[in-house]
Amino acid sequence: xxxxxxxxxxxxxxxxxxxxxxxxxxxxxxxxxxxxxxxxxxxxxxxxxxxxxxxxxxxxxxxxxxxxxxxxxxxxxxxxxxxxxxxxxxxxxxxxxxxxxxxxxxxxxxxxxxxxxxxxxxxxxxxxxxxxxxxxxxxxxxxxxxxxxxxxxxxxxxxxxxxxxxxxxxxxxxxxxxxxxxxxxxxxxxxxxxxxxxxxxxxxxxxxxxxxxxxxxxxxxxxxxxxxxxxxxxxxxxxxxxxxxxxxxxxxxxxxxxxxxxxxxxxxxxxxxxxxxxxxxxxxxxxxxxxxxxxxxxxxxxxxxxxxxxxxxxxxx
Amino acid sequence: xxxxxxxxxxxxxxxxxxxxxxxxxxxxxxxxxxxxxxxxxxxxxxxxxxxxxxxxxxxxxxxxxxxxxxxxxxxxxxxxxxxxxxxxxxxxxxxxxxxxxxxxxxxxxxxxxxxxxxxxxxxxxxxxxxxxxxxxxxxxxxxxxxxxxxxxxxxxxxxxxxxxxxxxxxxxxxxxxxxxxxxxxxxxxxxxxxxxxxxxxxxxxxxxxxxxxxxxxxxxxxxxxxxxxxxxxxxxxxxxxxxxxxxxxxxxxxxxxxxxxxxxxxxxxxxxxxxxxxxxxxxxxxxxxxxxxxxxxxxxxxxxxxxxxxxxxxxxx
Numbered sequence: 001x002x003x004x005x006x007x008x009x010x011x012x013x014x015x016x017x018x019x020x021x022x023x024x025x026x027x028x029x030x031x032x033x034x035x036x037x038x039x040x041x042x043x044x045x046x047x048x049x050x051x052x053x054x055x056x057x058x059x060x061x062x063x064x065x066x067x068x069x070x071x072x073x074x075x076x077x078x079x080x081x082x083x084x085x086x087x088x089x090x091x092x093x094x095x096x097x098x099x100x101x102x103x104x105x106x107x108x109x110x111x112x113x114x115x116x117x118x119x120x121x122x123x124x125x126x127x128x129x130x131x132x133x134x135x136x137x138x139x140x141x142x143x144x145x146x147x148x149x150x151x152x153x154x155x156x157x158x159x160x161x162x163x164x165x166x167x168x169x170x171x172x173x174x175x176x177x178x179x180x181x182x183x184x185x186x187x188x189x190x191x192x193x194x195x196x197x198x199x200x201x202x203x204x205x206x207x208x209x210x211x212x213x214x215x216x217x218x219x220x221x222x223x224x225x226x227x228x229x230x231x232x233x234x235x236x237x238x239x240x241x242x243x244x245x246x247x248x249x250x251x252x253x254x255x256x257x258x259x260x261x262x263x264x265x266x267x268x269x270x271x272x273x274x275x276x277x278x279x280x281x282x283x284x285x286x287x288x289x290x291x292x293x294x295x296x297x298x299x300x301x302x303x304x305x306x307x308x309x310x311x312x313x314x315x316x317x
Numbered sequence: 318x319x320x321x322x323x324x325x326x327x328x329x330x331x332x333x334x335x336x337x338x339x340x341x342x343x344x345x346x347x348x349x350x351x352x353x354x355x356x357x358x359x360x361x362x363x364x365x366x367x368x369x370x371x372x373x374x375x376x377x378x379x380x381x382x383x384x385x386x387x388x389x390x391x392x393x394x395x396x397x398x399x400x401x402x403x404x405x406x407x408x409x410x411x412x413x414x415x416x417x418x419x420x421x422x423x424x425x426x427x428x429x430x431x432x433x434x435x436x437x438x439x440x441x442x443x444x445x446x447x448x449x450x451x452x453x454x455x456x457x458x459x460x461x462x463x464x465x466x467x468x469x470x471x472x473x474x475x476x477x478x479x480x481x482x483x484x485x486x487x488x489x490x491x492x493x494x495x496x497x498x499x500x501x502x503x504x505x506x507x508x509x510x511x512x513x514x515x516x517x518x519x520x521x522x523x524x525x526x527x528x529x530x531x532x533x534x535x536x537x538x539x540x541x542x543x544x545x546x547x548x549x550x551x552x553x554x555x556x557x558x559x560x561x562x563x564x565x566x567x568x569x570x571x572x573x574x575x576x577x578x579x580x581x582x583x584x585x586x587x588x589x590x591x592x593x594x595x596x597x598x599x600x601x602x603x604x605x606x607x608x609x610x611x612x613x614x615x616x617x618x619x620x621x622x623x624x625x626x627x628x629x630x631x632x633x634x
Contacts, residue, residue: 256611
C-alpha cells in the first residue's frame with residue numbers, strides 16, 4: 001500500500017509537495033483536504049517576505065540567501081508571486097533563471113505562482129502553499145512579491161519578517177514610505193550597493209525611518225550586492241535577530257494570530273465572491289438587471305441588493 | 318416646503334452635494350437612497366483619474382488644470398483619495414493647500430476621502446461620490462489617488478480617462494510599467510519637467526510604451542511644470558482627444574458597462590464581507606473556532622467553512 005500524499009509530504013518528498021501546491025493552486029477540494037491534514041504539523045518554519053519594486057534584484061538576493069542558509073544545512077522553500085503581465089519583457093523571466101542554480105539541490109524547493117488565474121484567491125492559494133512548505137519540513141520559507149496590489153500585500157502580511165528591497169533610484173518607494181502609503185518593513189535592503197548614489201539612498205531611508213513611530217524594533221538598513229553575495233551574511237544575521245526579537249516579545253504569536261484570523265476571513269470572502277460571480281454568469285435575470293444599470297434606470301446599489309437576494313436564494317437549497 | 322436633498326443636489330447646490338457625500342462616506346442608508354434617486358441624471362461628466370507616486374505633483378497639476386477648465390466655464394469637482402498614514406509628514410497636507418485657491422470658486426467642488434475608515438468600502442464610497450458630483454452638474458470630475466493598493470486601482474478603473482503622473486526619478490514606476498505590474502494609462506505626464514533628467518525619463522517611457530501592445534490609441538507623453546502652468550493646455554487637449562477617441566470608437570460605453578458591472582459586484586462583496594465581520598465579532602463560538610486555528614488544531618479553510626455556515630444561518634431569519 002502506497003503512502004498517502006500527506007504522509008509523503010510530511011516526510012519531505014519534493015514531488016508530493018509540488019503536487020499538493022498544484023492542488024491548492026487549482027482550488028481542488030483535495031488540496032484543501034491536504035492542508036487540513038498536515039496543518040497540525042505547521043508553524044515551525046521561519047516565514048520571510050521579500051517585497052520591493054520590479055528590477056530591485058529580489059530574486060538574486062533570495063538566491064544568495066539560499067546559498068547562505070544551505071551552508072548552515074537549512075532546508076529552504078521559495079514562493080515567487082509572479083505578476084501576470086499583458087506584455088512581459090525578459091526581466092521577470094531572467095529573475096527565475098537567477099534561482100536556477102538551486103533547482104537541482106534537494107534541500108531547496110522553488111515555485112512560482114501567477115497573479116492572474118488565481119482569480120482573487122491569490123493570497124489564499126499563496127498562504128496555503130506556505131503552510132504546505134512548512135509542513136514539508138522547510139526551515140525557511142521565502143515569499144517574494146512586487147509590492148503592488150492588495151493581494152500581494154496580503155501575502156507579505158503573513159510573513160514573520162518582511163524585507164523591503166530597494167535600489168538607488170527607488171525614489172517612488174521612498175516617497176510611498178514617507179507618505180505612509182507603504183508600511184514600514186522589518187528590514188530594508190539597499191541592493192546594487194556599488195551604485196554611486198547608494199549612500200544618498202541610505203540617508204534618505206534613515207530620514208524616513210526617523211519620522212516613523214518607534215515600536216522597539218529598530219529597522220536596520222543593509223547594503224548588499226546580491227550578484228556578488230556581498231552583505232548577504234549581514235542580512236541573514238539581521239533576519240535572525242528580528243526573529244529572536246519577535247519571539248522574545250511575544251509579538252510572533254500575536255502576529256500569527258492576527259494573520260490566521262485574516263486568512264480565515266479572506267478564504268470566506270473569496271468563497272462568497274466566487275459563488276456570487278458564478279450566479280451572475282448563469283442567471284439571465286441578473287444580466288437584465290445589469291442592462292438596467294448601464295441604461296441608468298437602476299442604480300448600482302439597488303442592483304447589488306437584488307443580486308445578493310438572488311444569490312442567497314440560489315445557495316440555500 | 319423645502320426642496321429635497323436630491324432636488325437641491327441636482328440644481329447644483331454645493332452644500333447639498335457635500336451633505337450627500339458625507340452620507341455616502343458614512344454608509345448611511347440615506348446616502349444610498351440619494352444616489353438611487355439621482356442616478357438617472359448621471360453619465361454626463363467627463364471622469365478623469367490621476368494616479369502616480371506620492372510627491373509627483375498630482376494636486377498641483379490638478380490645480381492648474383482646474384484653472385484651465387474654469388477659463389472655459391466648465392464646472393469641476395475633485396475627489397482626492399487620501400492615503401491614511403500612521404505618521405504623515407507635511408507632504409500630503411501641502412497638496413491639499415495647493416488646491417486652496419479654488420476653495421472659494423462656486424464652480425469648483427473639492428473633497429478628500431481617507432482610505433482608512435472606509436473599511437474596505439473605499440472604492441464603493443468613491444464611486445458613489447463621483448456619481449453625486451456628476452448628478453450635481455459637474456462637467457469634469459477628477460479623481461486623484463496614489464497608485465498603490467487594490468481599492469485605489471478600483472477607483473481609477475472607473476474613470477473614462479486615466480492620467481499617470483511621473484517625475485524624473487520615478488524609476489520604480491517605470492519598472493512597474495515595464496514588468497506589466499502597472500497598467501498602461503491613457504496619458505502619461507512627466508511633471509517637474511525643468512529637471513535635467515526629464516528627457517531621459519521621456520525616452521525611458523517611450524521605450525516601455527514601444528513594448529506595449531497597440532490598441533489604436535497612442536499614449537501621449539506630456540511634459541508639464543504644473544507649478545508654473547506649463548504644459549497644462551497640452552494636457553487638457555490630449556484629454557479631450559482621448560475622450561473624443563473613446564466616444565467615437567464606442568469604447569466609452571463599453572468601458573462604462575464593464576465598470577458598472579464591477580461596481581455592482583464590488584458593492585455586493587463589500588456587504589457580504591461586512592455582514593461576515595459583524596457576525597465574527599459578536600459570536601463567541603466563532604471566537605473559539607479561531608482559537609482552535611491559532612492552536613493549529615483546526616485549519617483555516619475548515620474554519621472558514623464553519624464561519625460561513627454560521628453567518629448564513631444568522632442572516633436568514
